[in-house]
Amino acid sequence: MAERSKMTFIRRAMVRREFTxxxxxxxxxxxxxxxxxxFLSVANINRILNDMxxxxxxxxxxxxxxxxxxxxLSVGSIIAFTGMVCxxxxxxxxxxxxxxxxxxxxxxxLLMGLFNGVxxxxxxxxxxxxxxxxxxxxxxxxxxxxxxxxxxxxELSVAYIAFPRNTFLKISYLLWIAxxxxxxxxxxxxxTRTGREVYAIGGNPTAAKxxxxxxxxxxxxxxxxxxxxxxxxxxxxxxRYASAVNEMATGFEMQTVAACVLGGVNFSxxxxxxxxxxxxxxxxxxxxxxxxxxYLSVFWQTFVQGLIILIALALNTxxxxxxxxxxxxxxxx
Amino acid sequence: xxxxxxxxxxxxxxxxxxxxxxxxEQAKGEKEIVILVKNMGNGFFDAVYRGSQEAxxxxxxxxxxYMGPPQPTAEGQIEIIETLIAQRVDGIAIxxxxxxxxxxxxxxxxAAGIKVISFDSGINVGGRIVDLVPSNEELIGxxxxxxxxxxxxxxxxxxxxxxxxxxTNQNSWISWMKEEIKDPKYANMRLVEVVYGDDLPDKSYRxxxxxxxxxxxxxxxxxxxTVGLLATxxxxxxxxxxxxxxxxxxGLPSEMKGYILDGTCRQMALWNPVDLGYTSTxxxxxxxxxxxxxxxxxxxxxxxxxxxxxxxNGMIVMSTPFVFNKDNIEEYAAIF
Numbered sequence: 329m330a331e332r333s334k335m336t337f338i339r340r341a342m343v344r345r346e347f348t349x350x351x352x353x354x355x356x357x358x359x360x361x362x363x364x365x366x367f368l369s370v371a372n373i374n375r376i377l378n379d380m381x382x383x384x385x386x387x388x389x390x391x392x393x394x395x396x397x398x399x400x401l402s403v404g405s406i407i408a409f410t411g412m413v414c415x416x417x418x419x420x421x422x423x424x425x426x427x428x429x430x431x432x433x434x435x436x437x438l439l440m441g442l443f444n445g446v447x448x449x450x451x452x453x454x455x456x457x458x459x460x461x462x463x464x465x466x467x468x469x470x471x472x473x474x475x476x477x478x479x480x481x482x483e484l485s486v487a488y489i490a491f492p493r494n495t496f497l498k499i500s501y502l503l504w505i506a507x508x509x510x511x512x513x514x515x516x517x518x519x520t521r522t523g524r525e526v527y528a529i530g531g532n533p534t535a536a537k538x539x540x541x542x543x544x545x546x547x548x549x550x551x552x553x554x555x556x557x558x559x560x561x562x563x564x565x566x567x568r569y570a571s572a573v574n575e576m577a578t579g580f581e582m583q584t585v586a587a588c589v590l591g592g593v594n595f596s597x598x599x600x601x602x603x604x605x606x607x608x609x610x611x612x613x614x615x616x617x618x619x620x621x622x623y624l625s626v627f628w629q630t631f632v633q634g635l636i637i638l639i640a641l642a643l644n645t646x647x648x649x650x651x652x653x654x655x656x657x658x659x660x661x
Numbered sequence: 662x663x664x665x666x667x668x669x670x671x672x673x674x675x676x677x678x679x680x681x682x683x684x685x686e687q688a689k690g691e692k693e694i695v696i697l698v699k700n701m702g703n704g705f706f707d708a709v710y711r712g713s714q715e716a717x718x719x720x721x722x723x724x725x726x727y728m729g730p731p732q733p734t735a736e737g738q739i740e741i742i743e744t745l746i747a748q749r750v751d752g753i754a755i756x757x758x759x760x761x762x763x764x765x766x767x768x769x770x771x772a773a774g775i776k777v778i779s780f781d782s783g784i785n786v787g788g789r790i791v792d793l794v795p796s797n798e799e800l801i802g803x804x805x806x807x808x809x810x811x812x813x814x815x816x817x818x819x820x821x822x823x824x825x826x827x828x829t830n831q832n833s834w835i836s837w838m839k840e841e842i843k844d845p846k847y848a849n850m851r852l853v854e855v856v857y858g859d860d861l862p863d864k865s866y867r868x869x870x871x872x873x874x875x876x877x878x879x880x881x882x883x884x885x886x887t888v889g890l891l892a893t894x895x896x897x898x899x900x901x902x903x904x905x906x907x908x909x910x911x912g913l914p915s916e917m918k919g920y921i922l923d924g925t926c927r928q929m930a931l932w933n934p935v936d937l938g939y940t941s942t943x944x945x946x947x948x949x950x951x952x953x954x955x956x957x958x959x960x961x962x963x964x965x966x967x968x969x970x971x972x973x974n975g976m977i978v979m980s981t982p983f984v985f986n987k988d989n990i991e992e993y994a995a996i997f
Contacts, residue, residue: 364874364875366874366877367874372874375870375874379867379870471701471731474702475701475702476700476701476702476729476731477701477702477704477707478702478703478704480704480891480916481891481895481916481919481920482915482916482918482919493899565863569862569863569866569892569895570862570891570892570895571862571891571892573702573861573862574701574702574731575732575861576861576862576863577863616867617867617871617874620856620868620871620872620874620875621871621874621875623875627826
């Protein structure tokens with residue numbers, strides 16, 4: 329009985345959390361649209377979604393790590409390294425297919441995530457410390473690989489630059505990929521054994537071990553997911569911005585964490601969902617794209633951005649306090 | 662915990678040794694100079710260094726080394742200068758990330774007998790012997806407005822997409838753009854906003870998009886920075902606004918060739934970075950020899966560039982920016 333009511337409770341909480349976010353979005357859109365009616369045009373919405381697609385992909389990886397009670401600070405550096413690898417390979421092999429470059433990015437990202445995961449699971453180094461080290465190691469590797477130089481638009485192939493921009497049913501490949509990733513990981517998180525084990529380890533590691541969940545395996549898996557998605561993102565990033573730059577995606581980890589937290593992912597692990605993360609990303613995207621449009625000075629933009637995130641979080645936390653007490657009671661019973 | 666600390670220690674050691682290592686393999690009697698740039702990986706500075714190598718070859722008995730921090734920060738440059746003081750090089754030519762922050766360490770270098778000059782992005786008086794300005798800041802700023810006016814037929818909204826909000830040279834050019842546009846011949850043109858892409862491709866791309874979104878009557882975007890110009894040209898092209906929103910600014914011919922040929926950026930300007938490195942090297946040579954002191958009114962011989970003269974506050978002006986368009990881009994794209 330306890331099991332059943334817990335399930336419906338989690339379901340309700342998730343719906344409520346996402347509901348708050350959607351409500352906030354609508355409230356924010358009113359003054360923006362009054363100020364600039366074309367903000368809700370199809371072209372602009374398409375632009376914002378494209379702008380947020382890469383963040384959504386990486387935030388999903390970050391979500392699994394946070395769900396497991398960790399954090400991945402190295403995402404920006406993995407993007408930079410894989411993006412640089414793809415850029416340099418494309419420069420030396422202009423005829424290479426964009427799909428091969430995506431596969432390459434994914435493969436390299438997977439290895440980098442695996443390294444993080446092994447250090448965390450078998451080296452027993454806390455995730456924040458591990459990735460604080462690898463964020464610098466991977467960024468350093470990017471500089472060593474490129475010798476400090478950039479790959480710019482004219483050194484990349486036309487096919488590669490065009491790849492994320494090509495459309496199928498009027499929607500860009502970049503967006504299709506983001507939607508596919510959201511769908512795939514929604515399924516994995518909700519319906520697969522591994523997905524449920526991640527929730528279990530994040531929620532209560534001791535209990536999870538008693539029911540036979542292999543904790544080390546799960547800890548490696550979440551970092552591999554994060555690394556792999558970063559690798560995919562790196563390959564797309566270089567093509568989308570038509571350049572591979574050593575500094576690319578610096579500070580991106582904070583945006584992914586913000587997207588997760590906005591989406592209601594619990595930092596102590598075990599709670600949150602992919603749809604929330606996708607909505608959190610969308611929320612960030614609308615804030616960053618709307619502020620310049622409402623004629624706010626560039627010097628105020630980052631300030632207001634931070635303020636809006638804080639307010640959103642405060643609202644979320646307030647609506648959350650009562651629920652977390654209930655979760656505790658149910659576990660006792 | 663011990664393990665974690667050890668890990669971080671090793672990580673930081675690997676990093677610092679990778680970045681800050683300078684090599685010292687100077688033969689006795691050979692002059693060693695360093696071209697210290699804002700950051701590594703910038704095509705513009707690669708061309709500056711090529712000019713320096715050319716000059717060093719002509720002068721003879723001189724070795725030139727190319728250095729820069731991985732990120733464009735004053736802190737990174739200060740660290741490198743400290744290392745160079747320890748290595749006792751003969752001269753340093755710096756493109757500064759901050760006009761004031763480098764003064765103390767540059768003074769220390771000069772006290773140690775190293776000749777310090779700045780070029781491209783200057784250090785304020787007191788932190789260098791002379792400052793080589795690629796062109797007159799006034800001429801660069803005014804020319805940007807002229808280029809945009811020619812493209813838009815002297816009418817419509819224009820905007821500026823710059824590097825960071827505190828970039829020394831960009832801010833000075835922009836203030837001259839604002840002067841130039843006051844002229845009655847630009848009565849139908851309006852400079853609507855200055856935005857900052859921080860010299861990052863993704864941020865610049867996003868800012869260019871918001872400009873187009875925000876100002877439906879936008880006719881031109883001026884980008885007085887190579888990274889911003891590339892990203893803006895790509896954003897305008899992606900938005901299908903080639904020919905509607907004109908793009909101009911300061912750009913590298915090799916990077917911009919595609920956009921110049923397809924009409925997204927029909928003209929842009931730049932001084933020749935090869936000449937900048939070349940002239941800097943000749944100036945350092947004169948200072949190290951002691952043949953020129955660098956006082957106001959002094960003249961430095963500068964090889965194929967003729968000679969350059971020191972003006973008030975130790976400023977040396979090289980030349981006016983050169984305009985690139987579809988007729989000459991192929992030729993210059995092959996050089997830098």
